[in-house]
Amino acid sequence: AQSVTQLDSHVSVSEGTPVLLRCNYSSSYSPSLFWYVQHPNKGLQLLLKYTSAATLVKGINGFEAEFKKSETSFHLTKPSAHMSDAAEYFCVVSLNNNAGNMLTFGGGTRLMVKP
Amino acid sequence: KAGVTQTPRYLIKTRGQQVTLSCSPISGHRSVSWYQQTPGQGLQFLFEYFSETQRNKGNFPGRFSGRQFSNSRSEMNVSTLELGDSALYLCASSSPGGSSYNEQFFGPGTRLTVL
Numbered sequence: 001a002q003s004v005t006q007l008d009s010h011v012s013v014s015e016g017t018p019v020l021l022r023c024n025y026s027s028s029y030s031p032s033l034f035w036y037v038q039h040p041n042k043g044l045q046l047l048l049k050y051t052s053a054a055t056l057v058k059g060i061n062g063f064e065a066e067f068k069k070s071e072t073s074f075h076l077t078k079p080s081a082h083m084s085d086a087a088e089y090f091c092v093v094s095l096n097n098n099a100g101n102m103l104t105f106g107g108g109t110r111l112m113v114k115p
Numbered sequence: 116k117a118g119v120t121q122t123p124r125y126l127i128k129t130r131g132q133q134v135t136l137s138c139s140p141i142s143g144h145r146s147v148s149w150y151q152q153t154p155g156q157g158l159q160f161l162f163e164y165f166s167e168t169q170r171n172k173g174n175f176p177g178r179f180s181g182r183q184f185s186n187s188r189s190e191m192n193v194s195t196l197e198l199g200d201s202a203l204y205l206c207a208s209s210s211p212g213g214s215s216y217n218e219q220f221f222g223p224g225t226r227l228t229v230l
Contacts, residue, residue: 034218043119043205044221090158101148101209101219102171105158 002027002093006106014114019063019078021109023091026072033074034092034103035065044090050074061085086113116141119222121206127228133194136225140187140208146170147189148219149181152203161204164189193227201229 007022025031035047048059055067065076074091091106120139128134140147148171149161160173164183181191187208193200203226207219 036221043223044207046218046220049218101146101163101207101217102160102173103148103150103158103207103219104160105150107157 002029002031002104004091004093004104004106006089006091006109008109009107010110010112012112012114013081015083016080019076019081019085019111021076021089021091021111023074023076023106024072025074025091025093027093032094033065033067034094035059035063035074035076036090036092037087038090038108039087047076047089081111081113083113083115086111119206119208119220121204121222121225123225124223125226125228127230128196129230130196130198132196133192134196134227135190135192136204136206136227138189138191138206138208138222140189140206141210141220144208144210144220145187146209146217146219147183147187148207148209149189149191150205150207151175152205152224153199153201158205161191196229198229200227202227 003026005024033050036044038044047063048057050057050067058064063078088108088110090108092103094103122137146165148163150158152158162181163171167183178194183189203224205224206222209217209219
């Protein structure tokens with residue numbers, strides 16, 4: 001079984017300050033981990049993915065995440081928030097066994113960026 | 116390359132009716148997955164189709180069904196609609212191998228409202 005817990009349902013930052021969105025996962029197997037973003041009335045867009053290569057993963061729009069197996073965490077960070085980053089973010093885990101696609105989503109974190 | 120398309124974008128039905136939603140994957144993608152998004156339950160996996168066969172299934176009642184055609188287009192059907200079926204239904208496709216390593220590309224979704 002696999003599960004994902006996003007530790008904060010809402011995060012509010014000021015423009016230009018760092019962003020930290022926290023995610024813990026549970027998986028019986030070596031997981032693939034993803035962060036997706038969903039802007040209002042739009043579909044989900046992949047920010048970055050971890051598939052057992054480098055533990056520090058760089059994504060689009062300046063986001064990055066670090067896979068820490070000992071802490072079962074995959075936190076998303078960005079050095080400086082931009083107004084356009086305001087959206088809902090989902091941490092996602094997938095079984096890493098080539099048996100197909102079955103994503104398990106965290107509950108989401110709504111990021112608000114204040115001017 | 117065109118993205119994942121879903122039709123219709125919005126749908127209003129009444130309790131007891133049935134509904135069919137359609138998804139056209141990115142050209143060349145053979146894996147199509149369906150997800151339900153609600154404010155209360157978040158994003159939940161419904162099922163995945165690969166080469167016209169259901170490969171994975173989530174924990175939903177039998178009223179939810181799907182199929183995939185030889186051109187990889189997929190449909191999902193919900194029979195005997197209930198108020199709780201009101202949700203955003205998202206379709207995702209992934210590239211040819213269809214393994215969990217691959218990114219899933221999401222469509223804009225179909226917003227179903229059950230009255």
